[in-house]
Amino acid sequence: MMIKLELLSETDFSQIVEWVNQYPEDFLVQWAGTTYEYPLTIEQMKGHYSNGHNSVESAVFIYKIMDDNRFIGSFQLGRLNWVTKEAIVGRFLIGEEINRGRGIGRIALNELVKIGFNQFNLETIKLNVYEFNRQAIKCYESIGFRKSLYQEKMYQNSNGFWWNNFEMTLRKEDWLV
Template identity: 80%
Template sequence: MIKLELLSETDFPQIVTWVNQYSRDFMVQWSGKTYEYPLTVDQMKAHYSRGINSIESDVFIYKIMDDGRFVGSVQLCRFNWETREAVVGRFLIGEETNRGRGIGKKALNELVRIGFHQFGLETIKLNVYEFNRQAIKCYESVGFRKSLYREKMYQDSNGVWWNNFEMTLRKEDWLKQFKEDIVAGE
């Protein structure tokens, strides 16, 4: 069973371990250009200097739990209370063996539910690099749709430029899809 629980700073070392088992390019895919590779707990603490998991910090970070095991993390941040929007960020399933098993889709569905019901959001956005087809497929299965395309957002270590999609999910569309999924028996 997939659940989301609020993450604490004591969980940062696990995220650092997961991210650092890959490359600088992977870290940029996960966090944009926020951090220097290799990731450190100190960098994370400095980035979240206003704290986490409060309206004042403007970020809520969740541990993705699979039958009681901490398998990943995801955050909801950059809240715009006037437009009732927020952004999904730093979505990570830590170990590659846990990817492709539906954990991400279930976690994202739960995060969207929290965003729309607990925070009263009307729109949730996220950004994804164009080549990350598996992630795009996951996001689309939850109801996100491509809404903006940006070229040449990052040049990787091999000199290849990465293009980016902003994807958007509106509450009314998610509720409609949710009802359709219930009728279809999913």
């Protein structure tokens, strides 16, 4: 396993759309909040990133997760605030089920955190995760993220169940320990 990150281009949107749409509508919300409508389309993604991506001006960088030169997932470091030196990790996806639970997400997230703290000189990186996603929470905690805010009833899924959310925070000084 040789995990590395590469900047994602618009031509990669089709793969993300394919991965996300293989799951029910609630998965789209788990992955991206209420930003998009199900089913996800390339046009929705292009519209969302109409101000661009992978530039300081756009304040969002989208990365492909690569394993031995195979595109297996993606995530973004967005809402970069150059004044407060904060950003948010979002849209974290390991595309195929076979690649989940193998530690790929932990390796990739650690690389993203390294980029955030070292390349972008951030002081704080945050992310949001629904409470039921215990595997993801365990991954985030293994990097050093800590639960910092709990929000009840953030989303009511298609079966009528409410999803609660954790905001998790990693400060550069804690990551370096």
